[in-house]
Amino acid sequence: MDQDTLQAILREAVRGTVAEVIQLLLHLDQEAFLRENGGRKNGHYRRTLQTRFGQVDLAIPRDREGRYYPSFFVPYQRRLVDVGEVAIALYASGVSHRKAAEILGLLLGHRYSHETLSALTDQVLEAAEAFRRRPLPPEMAFVYLDGLSLKVFQEGEGVVRSSVYVALGVSPEGERRVLGYWLFPSENATSWEGVLRELRERGLExxxxxxxxxxxxxxxxxxxxxxxxxxxxxVVHGVRWSLGQVRPRDRALFAEELKRVYEAESRAEALKALEALREAWGARYPRAVGMWLEDSGAFLRFYEYPRELWGYLRSTNLMERFIREVRRGTKVRDHKFPSEAAVYKLLYLESERQETRWGERRLKGFGEAREKLEKMLEERYGPLTQRLTQNS
Incomplete structure (x- = not known):
């Protein structure tokens, strides 16, 4: 392949990337407009835009009232894309500052240093801190707690491994919300207790x-x-740990019998299946089986809640989907960050992106279960209005 052909292929690939970046900015821009001004989406219209790499086709979003127009499409302006917006969108998508600088150079025909890009993305730090400290609703049906490990540069220590704590709430209506994120040297119950007390102080009772x-x-x-x-x-964490205690040749059979416990039709049937597991495997794998016997109440707690929600409650999978998206942003950085501020920037941008997506639809099953959940909350805590009056 000659050099001209290779350049043409690379140019076309970059043109596609440019279109994707601008399309992402259009989506974020409209979401911000609707959050601030209200209104509803109303499809899109097609528009072409000339860039350094040729013409790109875009879907320009519309609102029903006809008030929205992309804030960065200014008529007769030579540059139609705001550098700061592109930098933030690229950073949120997991692109490093150095790579983002290269892409912006290709996109806008001007060279930017990665230090400049870092300064541009620093404008989100104030918003990130406000997001972390925002008041919380007084109640959530369910709260998921989990974390992930990252490498962060600490002054005087070099690059050290740190733990990110994340709290995700689900309301009785099935609305998801990032309640907060924190950075600690390691994961332990003492730090989690501090997180819980902060959630309570911010209004979640x-x-x-x-x-x-x-x-x-x-x-x-x-x-x-x-x-x-x-x-x-x-349950998923419990299964993984248990199978790690079982010999490879026995894992399939052990996993099948264990599955009968947490997929039983009722708690009574689950306890029968657990007794069968003990009889079949207890002598051979006392630790693996013993953990389920000892913590059966906690593993089977979901049976006390509406059947429609069991799939959400058995495990932290709902949280792990969010963490998986965060990890995508850390992967290109080799899970290393130059500062704690850089970690908070990424967590904020991903939280905002996910909450925007979650706002478009609620979790399935909560429509049927909502009244039951509200009744459970009232029986346990009293009427919500009464509680709010007492606390004011």
């Missing part, structure tokens, strides 16, 4: 169920801060 992994001391920390809430231990 009524929770039916916390869903977490089996971190030692976490259940006790939840009980101290939210004594009326219940705890569900993640």
């Amino acid at each position: 009524r929770v039916l169920l916390f869903i977490t992994d089996g971190l030692p001391g976490l259940a006790e920390a939840i009980a101290r801060v939210y004594p009326l809430a219940q705890w569900q231990r993640c």
Whole structure:
């Protein structure tokens, strides 16, 4: 392949990337407009835009009232894309500052240093801090707690491994919300208790169920801060740990019998299946089986809630989907960050992006279960209006 052909191929690939970036900005711009001004989406119209790499076809979003027009499409202006907006969108998508500078250079025909791009994305730090400290609704049906590990540069220590804590709430209506994110040196129950107390201070007082992994001391920390809430231990984490205690040749059969426990039609049937598991495997794998026997109440707590929601409550999978998206943004950085501020920037941008997506539809099953959940909250905590009056 000669050099001219290769350049043409690369140019076409970059043109496609340019179109994707601008299309993403259009989506974010309209979402911001509708949040501020109200209104509803109303499809799109087609428009072409000339760039350094040729013409790109775009779908320009519309609103029903006809008030929205892309804020960065200024008539007769030579540059139709705002550098800061593109930089932030690229950073949120997991592109490093250095790579983002290269893309902007190709897109706009001007060279930008990665230091300049870092300064542009720093404008989100104030918004990120406000997001972390924003007041919370007084109640959530369910709260998921989980974390991930990252490498962060610390002055005087170099690059050290740190733990990101994330709290995700689901309302009785099925609306998801990032309640907060925190950075700590390691994951432990003491730090989680501090997180829980902060959630309470920011307004979250009524929770039916916390869903977490089996971190030692976490259940006790939840009980101290939210004594009326219940705890569900993640079944998926439990299965993974148990299978790690089982010989490879026995894993398929063990997993099948274990599945009968957490996929039973009722708690009574689950307990029968658990007894069958003990009889079949207890002598051979006492630790793997013993954990389920000892924590059966926490593993099977979801049976006390509406059947429509069991799939959400058995595990932290709902949270892990969010964390998976965060990891996509860290992967290109080799999970390394130059500062804590850089971590908070990424977490904020991903939280905003996900909450925008979640706002378009609620979780299935909550429409049928909403009244049951509200009744459970009232029975456990009293009427919400009464509680708010007492606290004011």
